Amino acid sequence: xxxxxxxxxxxxxxxxxxxxxxxxxxxxxxxxxxxxxxxxxxxxxxxxxxxxxxxxxxxxxxxxxxxxxxxxxxxxxxxxxxxxxxxxxxxxxxxxxxxxxxxxxxxxxxxxxxxxxxxxxxxxxxxxxxxxxxxxxxxxxxxxxxxxxxxxxxxxxxxxxxxxxxxxxxxxxxxxxxxxxxxxxxxxxxxxxxxxxxxxxxxxxxxxxxxxxxxxxxxxxxxxxxxxxxxxxxxxxxxxxxxxxxxxxxxxxxxxxxxxxxxxxxxxxxxxxxxxxxxxxxxxxxxxxxxxxxxxxxxxxxxxxxxxxxxxxxxxxxxxxxxxxxxxxxxxxxxxxxxxxxxxxxxxxxxxxxxxxxxxxxxxxxxxxxxxxxxxxxxxxxxxxxxxxxxxxxxxxxxxxxxxxxxxxxxxxxxxxxxxxxxxxxxxxxxxxxxxxxxxxxxxxxxxxxxxxxxxxxxxxxxxxxxxxxxxxxxxxxxxxxxxxxxxxxxxxxxxxxxxxxxxxxxxxxxxxxxxxxxxxxx
Numbered sequence: 001x002x003x004x005x006x007x008x009x010x011x012x013x014x015x016x017x018x019x020x021x022x023x024x025x026x027x028x029x030x031x032x033x034x035x036x037x038x039x040x041x042x043x044x045x046x047x048x049x050x051x052x053x054x055x056x057x058x059x060x061x062x063x064x065x066x067x068x069x070x071x072x073x074x075x076x077x078x079x080x081x082x083x084x085x086x087x088x089x090x091x092x093x094x095x096x097x098x099x100x101x102x103x104x105x106x107x108x109x110x111x112x113x114x115x116x117x118x119x120x121x122x123x124x125x126x127x128x129x130x131x132x133x134x135x136x137x138x139x140x141x142x143x144x145x146x147x148x149x150x151x152x153x154x155x156x157x158x159x160x161x162x163x164x165x166x167x168x169x170x171x172x173x174x175x176x177x178x179x180x181x182x183x184x185x186x187x188x189x190x191x192x193x194x195x196x197x198x199x200x201x202x203x204x205x206x207x208x209x210x211x212x213x214x215x216x217x218x219x220x221x222x223x224x225x226x227x228x229x230x231x232x233x234x235x236x237x238x239x240x241x242x243x244x245x246x247x248x249x250x251x252x253x254x255x256x257x258x259x260x261x262x263x264x265x266x267x268x269x270x271x272x273x274x275x276x277x278x279x280x281x282x283x284x285x286x287x288x289x290x291x292x293x294x295x296x297x298x299x300x301x302x303x304x305x306x307x308x309x310x311x312x313x314x315x316x317x318x319x320x321x322x323x324x325x326x327x328x329x330x331x332x333x334x335x336x337x338x339x340x341x342x343x344x345x346x347x348x349x350x351x352x353x354x355x356x357x358x359x360x361x362x363x364x365x366x367x368x369x370x371x372x373x374x375x376x377x378x379x380x381x382x383x384x385x386x387x388x389x390x391x392x393x394x395x396x397x398x399x400x401x402x403x404x405x406x407x408x409x410x411x412x413x414x415x416x417x418x419x420x421x422x423x424x425x426x427x428x429x430x431x432x433x434x435x436x437x438x439x440x441x442x443x444x445x446x447x448x449x450x451x452x453x454x455x456x457x458x459x460x461x462x463x464x465x466x467x468x469x470x471x472x473x474x475x476x477x478x479x480x481x482x483x484x485x486x487x488x489x490x491x492x493x494x495x496x497x498x499x500x501x502x503x504x505x506x507x508x509x510x511x512x513x514x515x516x517x518x519x520x521x522x523x
Contacts, residue, residue, distance in 0.1 A: 136176035178440030444515025
């Protein structure tokens with residue numbers, strides 16, 4: 001036992017002062033060691049000492065007299081990463097784990113009523129993303145190969161409550177440009193061949209007018225067409241004619257007959273979710289890659305509950321999945337679309353400091369050749385001619401700049417494309433198509449990858465009209481210098497970055513300008 005010389009006891013400073021209010025005492029009571037005065041009564045050391053507190057009621061804490069250790073990293077005191085790492089003060093919050101496309105995850109504390117839109121906005125702020133919109137929360141089932149984009153109004157915790165505890169289901173945070181694309185280009189998503197004749201209730205109205213009116217009212221035209229369906233407990237696939245109506249999904253037992261006696265009820269639209277199937281040929285033996293499935297929304301996912309369907313092409317699959325969403329949520333999707341348009345947006349690559357979007361719709365053709373100043377070119381043919389002339393002048397300037405003897409190649413190395421978000425290295429053709437499909441089949445979605453069949457070549461994968469097209473970028477020697485071209489040397493680029501920057505303004509040989517880079521999101 002260690003003894004201390006002298007008699008000591010623990011007292012509170014200001015214990016003999018007049019009692020003050022709680023605001024005055026808060027943080028002012030300090031616990032210290034003070035020597036006893038000479039007239040204090042002697043006590044035995046084994047006797048317990050009762051220390052009375054003079055703190056006012058309602059004061060729950062006191063500070064120590066020991067000086068606090070300063071924070072060595074004050075700039076991290078308000079970091080969103082640290083904030084999201086600890087549980088919030090309110091006890092009604094719940095933690096969910098969200099994965100990025102690099103397989104890394106982040107835990108986020110959300111309220112019981114938090115929607116997918118609110119969680120995406122929280123992740124945008126936490127991950128310091130450059131733009132606020134076109135983000136989505138995916139429900140992914142890796143073992144079954146199922147993926148579904150949560151609607152903006154869906155409550156995240158309610159979706160998570162339907163998962164099996166033993167499964168590997170997860171949330172993924174990624175881009176999705178095509179969430180509401182069918183509102184902008186309805187005829188591309190709903191071709192006339194798939195619209196049921198019974199949907200044309202208004203005589204004299206064309207199919208395009210019918211679709212636009214139905215979308216404005218939050219409904220969808222009746223869809224019909226052949227789909228491959230996987231027979232239960234068998235590996236065989238059967239081609240069946242389906243009808244999608246407001247009352248549900250039906251299949252015809254006799255060809256494409258619409259008679260009620262030949263229709264068989266398949267599913268209720270209010271109680272199902274639609275998933276796209278990844279790697280369906282390997283997992284389910286599907287005849288094509290354009291597979292989707294429907295299942296009850298309130299039950300954990302089981303293989304026996306899946307109704308797996310397969311379309312002939314991507315446009316047909318997109319039409320069916322979009323129609324399922326519209327029939328199930330109706331006017332709510334229209335409200336979600338209006339909210340996404342009302343939110344402030346910032347387009348990738350925009351250099352405007354005031355946040356204005358630099359979209360193709362806001363660009364006009366100008367002519368500055370006259371003495372009176374610039375004029376807007378109204379004639380489309382004249383605008384295309386001016387675009388070609390500008391492209392030729394741009395190529396001449398670049399060729400002159402590259403031919404200068406004092407050009408420093410170290411300023412712009414040939415491997416500069418490896419640092420760009422649109423470059424995906426050695427991914428395969430099939431993987432490139434899957435990445436573009438996941439982030440949205442909108443015109444202008446693109447990425448560049450290494451060619452797997454041609455050495456020292458690259459491939460530009462571009463989405464146009466719900467299809468992914470691939471363009472070979474080959475090296476080209478001219479005047480002892482190395483260039484890249486996609487049109488057999490008619491247009492030369494010193495590197496891939498210059499190629500992308502040119503085609504973001506000029507279509508060239510492409511069907512559409514490059515608009516949306518397909519990027520991998522890391523949390």
